[in-house]
Amino acid sequence: MVMEMFLWTRPRTMKTFGLTPELAESTKSLAANQGLYNGFLAAGLIWGLLYPDASVGQHIQIFFLACVIIAALYGGVTATRSIIIKQGLPAIIALLLVLFL
Structure with missing residues (x-):
């Protein structure tokens, strides 16, 4: 940013x-x-981390990480394929951590 x-x-x-x-x-x-x-x-991811109800916070994090992944896929198709790795891979890893930790 x-x-x-x-x-x-x-x-x-x-x-x-x-x-x-x-x-x-x-x-x-x-x-x-x-x-x-x-x-x-x-800001959305931080909001999800700090949300008082952990279950709701997890849903907030999932939503914002999904937005990043979708943006990475779109950027990979419309701009440069490397965006999928540079932007999408960290978001996928973060999403897996949010889902399974």
């Missing part, structure tokens, strides 16, 4: 995402929107 919203045109972020300075500048608002989306997902 921080990289996408606030550091998009910094050299380290551009290297991480394989961007040229021109592309980073022209996609800055898109990246900020994506960062905000990621922030909302993180």
Whole structure:
């Protein structure tokens, strides 16, 4: 979230995402929107962790992790296949942990 919203045109972020300075500048608002989306997902997961009723909290976590997985699949189909691994695999692992721990 921080990289996408606030550091998009910094050299380290551009290297991480394989961007040229021109592309980073022209996609800055898109990246900020994506960062905000990621922030909302993180807030939902934290909400699920902190929810007073653990059963309800687990359902909240499952919902938000499913959103991340769906977004990863969509990104893998529409943008870059590697998004499925980079974004989807951590969410799948987290979902398995939520379900079985």
